[in-house]
Structure formats: C-alpha cells, structure tokens
Amino acid sequence: MDATLLHDLNAERAARRACAVVTQLDGGEQRLVRETGLEGDALASEIVAALRTGRARLTEDGRSFINAYLPPARILVIGAVHISQALAPIARISGFDVRIVDPRGAFATPERFPDVPVSAAWPEIALREQPLDPYTALVAVTHDPKIDDLPLEMALRTGCFYVGALGSRKTHARRVERLLAAGLPQHRIDTIDAPIGADIGASTPAEIAVAITASVIEAFRKRRMHAERRGETQAA
Amino acid sequence: MDATLLHDLNAERAARRACAVVTQLDGGEQRLVRETGLEGDALASEIVAALRTGRARLTEDGRSFINAYLPPARILVIGAVHISQALAPIARISGFDVRIVDPRGAFATPERFPDVPVSAAWPEIALREQPLDPYTALVAVTHDPKIDDLPLEMALRTGCFYVGALGSRKTHARRVERLLAAGLPQHRIDTIDAPIGADIGASTPAEIAVAITASVIEAFRKRRMHAERRGETQAA
Numbered sequence: 001m002d003a004t005l006l007h008d009l010n011a012e013r014a015a016r017r018a019c020a021v022v023t024q025l026d027g028g029e030q031r032l033v034r035e036t037g038l039e040g041d042a043l044a045s046e047i048v049a050a051l052r053t054g055r056a057r058l059t060e061d062g063r064s065f066i067n068a069y070l071p072p073a074r075i076l077v078i079g080a081v082h083i084s085q086a087l088a089p090i091a092r093i094s095g096f097d098v099r100i101v102d103p104r105g106a107f108a109t110p111e112r113f114p115d116v117p118v119s120a121a122w123p124e125i126a127l128r129e130q131p132l133d134p135y136t137a138l139v140a141v142t143h144d145p146k147i148d149d150l151p152l153e154m155a156l157r158t159g160c161f162y163v164g165a166l167g168s169r170k171t172h173a174r175r176v177e178r179l180l181a182a183g184l185p186q187h188r189i190d191t192i193d194a195p196i197g198a199d200i201g202a203s204t205p206a207e208i209a210v211a212i213t214a215s216v217i218e219a220f221r222k223r224r225m226h227a228e229r230r231g232e233t234q235a236a
Numbered sequence: 237m238d239a240t241l242l243h244d245l246n247a248e249r250a251a252r253r254a255c256a257v258v259t260q261l262d263g264g265e266q267r268l269v270r271e272t273g274l275e276g277d278a279l280a281s282e283i284v285a286a287l288r289t290g291r292a293r294l295t296e297d298g299r300s301f302i303n304a305y306l307p308p309a310r311i312l313v314i315g316a317v318h319i320s321q322a323l324a325p326i327a328r329i330s331g332f333d334v335r336i337v338d339p340r341g342a343f344a345t346p347e348r349f350p351d352v353p354v355s356a357a358w359p360e361i362a363l364r365e366q367p368l369d370p371y372t373a374l375v376a377v378t379h380d381p382k383i384d385d386l387p388l389e390m391a392l393r394t395g396c397f398y399v400g401a402l403g404s405r406k407t408h409a410r411r412v413e414r415l416l417a418a419g420l421p422q423h424r425i426d427t428i429d430a431p432i433g434a435d436i437g438a439s440t441p442a443e444i445a446v447a448i449t450a451s452v453i454e455a456f457r458k459r460r461m462h463a464e465r466r467g468e469t470q471a472a
Contacts, residue, residue: 053439090326094442198434200450201457203289206330214436214450221437 001030008032009069016071016133018226020047023065035226048225071135072097073161073220078123078151079142080107083166086209087139088116094213096137101126103147123151134226137162137216141196143171149178156188162219164193164212193219237266244268245305252307252369254462256283259301271462284461307371308333309397309456314359314387315378316343319402322445323375324352330449332373337362339383359387370462373398373452377432379407385414392424398455400429400448429455 001009005021009032012019018035022043035051038044043059043066050057050068057066075091077084080102091098092115100118102108108120119126127150132138138155140148143166155163156179165175172194179189197211198218237245241257245268248255254271258279271287274280279295279302286293286304293302311327313320316338327334328351336354338344344356355362363386368374374391376384379402391399392415401411408430415425433447434454 086329090329090446093322093326094446095440198436198450200434200454202453203291203457204331207453207457210326210330210446210449210453213446214434217438217443217446218436221439221443 005030005032013069013071016135018051018068018070018135020050020069021067022047023067025063025065038226051225052221052223071133074099074136075216076101076130076132076136076138076151078102078138078140078148079166080104080109080112080118081141082205083141083208083212084139085112086206087212088113090209090213091216092116094217096216099130101151102142104142123147127151127154132158132160134159134161136160137164137219139164139196139212139216141166143167145175145178149175149182152192153179153182153184156184156191161223162193162216163191164196164215166196167194169195241266241268249305249307252371254287254304254306254371256286256305257303258283259303261299261301274462287461288457288459307369310335310372311452312337312366312368312372312374312387314338314374314376314384315402316340316345316348316354317377318441319377319444319448320375321348322442323448324349326445326449327452328352330453332452335366337387338378340378359383363387363390368394368396370395370397372396373400373455375400375432375448375452377402379403381411381414385411385418388428389415389418389420392420392427397459398429398452399427400432400451402432403430405431 009021020033021030022033023030033041033047038047041047046059047066050066054068054070056068059066074097077087077100080100084100088098088100098116100108100113100116101121101123103120103122105120108118110118132155138151138160140152142148148165152163152165176189193215197208198214200211202208202211245257256269257266258269259266269277269283274283277283279300282295283302286302290304290306292304295302310333313323313336316336320336324334324336334352336344336349336352337357337359339356339358341356344354346354368391374387374396376388378384384401388399388401412425429451433444434450436447438444438447
C-alpha cells in the first residue's frame, strides 16, 4: 500500500467513516473508496455489501479484492440505571464499544460500571466531547425528558444507526409531541425503537438489556448504507 | 408458614418443580399449589399468571396473596464452541444457570469457560447426572449429529421450554429426518428453533449468542404452562 493511500485510509478511520480499499488482482493497483463516494462506481453494489458486513471479499468477476474498513460500532447509553449495568457487559461481549452518560452523579459511578467509560456530565456536554455519528447507537433509558430528549433529538439528526428509548406508550406519545415541537419530521421520529428492544417478553432489567442488544445488532446488520440514506439526515 | 408446608415447599424446590403458596389475607391460612395440581382451583388463572412471571401478586378480589416459586431456569449448551464462549456470560448476566457439555476434551476446558461448569462427558452420561426438565433450555451447537442428536431428542421428550439447534436449512432437514426415524412426532420436532436464535442478522459468534439468548428469554417468558402442555410430552 503506498503512502498516500495509507495516509487517506488512516484519516478516514480517525474520522470514523467507513471506507474500502479495492485491489486489482492483476497488477496490484489499489484505490480507496469512501462510503460517500460510491456513485457511478462499477463495483458499488459489491463494495456496499462488503461495508455492510465488514467482511473482505473477492469481487464476482474474480478480478478485484475488497477490504472493508468499518469504524468500531458504539453504543452510547443515556442513563446509568439497572438496565445499563447489564447492557454494558452484554454489548461489550457482542463487540460494541459502550459508554454510559448520566448527569446524576450518584448513578454514574465507576463502581457500578466496571470496565466501561462512565460520565456524569450532562448529555449536551458529553456529546460535544464525543459527537454522535452513523456508527453509534443511542440508547436512552433514564425516563427523564430533561436528560433523554436532547440526545434523542441529536441522534435522529445525526443518523445514528439505532435510536431507542425506554418508556410506556403514553410516555413515548408525549416524547413524540416534544420532538415534533423541536422541529423533527414524523418519519425520523418513527425510526425510534419504542418500546425499546426486541419483543421477547423481557421482564427483568437484564432481560431488557438482551432485548436492546438484539435490536442494536439487527439495526447494525440490516442498516441502510449512505447511498440509501442520502438527503435524509439533512432533511431531519 | 407451618412446618409441613415448608417441608413440601422445599421438596418441590429440590425437585425443580414450579409451585405457589397462596395465603388468605383474612385469617392467614396458607396452602401449597403445584403447577400440576391447578385443575379445578378457583384461583387457577391467577396462579398460572404468577407462575409464568415468577412474580408475587395480590389476587383480583384482594383476598389472597400468591407467592410464586420457580426453579432457576437453566441453559444446557451442547458444544464448547465460540458461540458458547459468548453465550455463557451473556446468559448468566440474563439470570440463567448455564452449563456446557462437549465430549471433545480439547474444547471443553475450564480455561475457555471461566465461571461456568464445563463437562467433557458424552451428553448421554452428562444428562444422566443432571436430567433435563421443563425449566431447562437445550442449545445444541456442535454441528455434529453424534453429539447433538441425542440431547435434542431427550429435550423434546422432556418438554424443555426451549430447544434450539445450529445448522443450515439443509443440515436441519437431515436432522429432522433422523428425529422422525427415532420416533419423534413432527409437531414436536417443529418446536426446534432452527436456524437457531432470533432473526436479527447476527454475523459473529457473539452476535449469534445474543440472538440465542433473546430466543431463550422469549421462550421462557411466553412459555406454555403445565395445564396447556398436558399430554404432549407423553405423546412425544
């Protein structure tokens, strides 16, 4: 790999953007392809497939090899509650980076969340330090609109691959009204996973954590790629 | 609680059978009700509801209190493979007792499965030592009929609350033929979760482990109680 290509690849990775390196098997020529630069590419559909799974692949014509580089998928959990205490280790085992944010300092302690970064900052500040992106899932479980609403709104505007919120149907209906009032279009609000998590009859906080992790995995593996998303985040 | 009642309750718990203690609030009279002895009980539907969730509840007439005693739900995993290495901790966090059995001694080692009982015995022997029951889930993931088939057959005959098996549709079709040849009726074989786990697009072994745990929780929380199952296990 030549120095320019390596430099560009590192820049994409540092910026948490998905990209692929396509190598021609005959001759060894390599090029970097960004998720946002696939229009008109003869290998577009095969590159999209590689970016979706994160797996390297030989093209169907057998003449090129596609290496996919995905940013590590993250879960940002708003709320240092019981569900989060089970969600953090389960999501980590499943391969996600996990971070917990809850301004209620009594909940957001390293003792309650070993091995996971915990912040007792307000989401507004925490998200400024570490912005959301399309490879981040946002899980809001405090039940408190003062804490949950802003990150939910930002996650929808950013195009996070998963946005889920805890709460009864009634609680969620009021949340939808607030998000509409904040200027978010209905079709974006409809993408919120609420009631949160896969419908498995989860009863305990730990079972709800499994249901959430299952939904996050499903959203990640079946996510729409940039080409399919284009225009939507701006519209939000 | 009087000594006879306590003795009976302990016996049910030791035998891993679900039961409830019903206390009349007026007078304090208590009685033990077994899951298998609900026929004709005036409170049958409310006791079933308590046994399904495992949660204590006041009866609708406000005159009795139902305490539910469920055996700890178990997952027996046949196969000390990568999926099992993620499944064991995730299932434990979710509240299940987990045990791994794989006669291939190189796989079934305590080093690969910290904090979980691992046995390198053949399933035939392992299941004799610790029999299956309706509060056990059977997860077969070796891909090897010599190892998976017998525990699958026993789990279906016992009425395990969940029976799942790894393998492609083709592999499973052959498995179904073998189980039919072993004398199991089609409707029992149809209850096998195959392809195993919730349909979340799981890609890695750890993601498959989440999918399996989600399916086991769903089977447990939506399980049919004894009254609904009656006659079926005998028929199998």
